[in-house]
Amino acid sequence: MQIDLSQQMSATHARNNFKEMINKTLKEGICTVMRKSKPVVVVLSVVEFEKLKNPQPKKKKAKKFDLDFLRKNSYFEKYVGCLDDKFDKNLSSVDISKQWTKYVD
Amino acid sequence: MLIDTNIFVEICRRQIHCQKCKELLDAIRFEMLNENVYMARFALSAIEALTSGSNSDFIREILLLIHQGKIKVFETKIDDDIMVNSIKNDLSLDFDDTVQFLAANQLGTYLVTYDKDFSHTSLQTKTPEEVLEELAANS
Numbered sequence: 001m002q003i004d005l006s007q008q009m010s011a012t013h014a015r016n017n018f019k020e021m022i023n024k025t026l027k028e029g030i031c032t033v034m035r036k037s038k039p040v041v042v043v044l045s046v047v048e049f050e051k052l053k054n055p056q057p058k059k060k061k062a063k064k065f066d067l068d069f070l071r072k073n074s075y076f077e078k079y080v081g082c083l084d085d086k087f088d089k090n091l092s093s094v095d096i097s098k099q100w101t102k103y104v105d
Numbered sequence: 106m107l108i109d110t111n112i113f114v115e116i117c118r119r120q121i122h123c124q125k126c127k128e129l130l131d132a133i134r135f136e137m138l139n140e141n142v143y144m145a146r147f148a149l150s151a152i153e154a155l156t157s158g159s160n161s162d163f164i165r166e167i168l169l170l171i172h173q174g175k176i177k178v179f180e181t182k183i184d185d186d187i188m189v190n191s192i193k194n195d196l197s198l199d200f201d202d203t204v205q206f207l208a209a210n211q212l213g214t215y216l217v218t219y220d221k222d223f224s225h226t227s228l229q230t231k232t233p234e235e236v237l238e239e240l241a242a243n244s
Contacts (some may be wrong), residue, residue, distance in 0.1 A: 005218075030130065034139075049133075049136050050213075052210060054211075054212070054213075056141065056213065057192055060141070061138055062137055062138055062139035063135060063136050063137050064137070064244055065132065065138075065240040065241060065243070065244035066137070066244070067128065067237070067241060068129045069135070070128050070132060070135065070137075071128070072107045073131075073135075074127060074131050075130075075131055075134050075135075075166075076116055076127045076130045076134075076166070077127065078162075079116055079117060079162070079163045080116055080123055080127065080165065081117070081118070081119035082116075082117050082156075082163055083114075083117035083118055083156065083159055084117075084118065084119055086155075086159055087118065091226075092111075092120065093111040093112075093115045093120050093122075094111045094218075094220045094221075095217055096111075096114050096118065096155065097109070097110035097111040097114050097151060097155075097206055097220075098199065098201065100110065100150075100151035100152075100154050100155050100157065101154070102199035103154045103155050103157065104154045104157075105219065
């Protein structure tokens, strides 16, 4: 296990300098507590912990953004206005979205 | 990005932002976005309810995007529902908006919406116009 020196602290030092350990963890994101030169405990910042809990899926490589292509090859064009007759003309999309439970069958 | 229900409704209702919403969904369909796209489970239910009895092809199209992994669905857990009930009054948001707030925060992303109710919160929101402008600038 490779541990950056800046991210480790001895157990004795951590015990006697708890505040320093917290500050180091906040700065580095992680602090590994060493006992007899071996890593025994890892302290994580909340940000790093959340990343660990909710790992983000890998991003896909996107195709080049081409607005002209999208306009010429629009797939959703055929759905424009497909609900024109269903709702009050004066309601905005935000209003309709907020009242969606009214439309549950 | 997390997409709010009103973006889909804009298209179906041919509203003033319809063109940009359509371009955004088309960009998702043609995989031109280099970030993950999410929608909350209830937003999908909302579109299903709003389109029921009318145009079932539209919801089928959205479900296909989900099936193809182009849109991911954010499912709330019981813990999230408890959290939503605890914080919605503090945020002065309704239940649905609080779910969107929580989902975007958990996903570490922003909400694509025309809803102004989030303006007093810490949640970052963008309109499809802003998303498309950024995409064009970075391409």
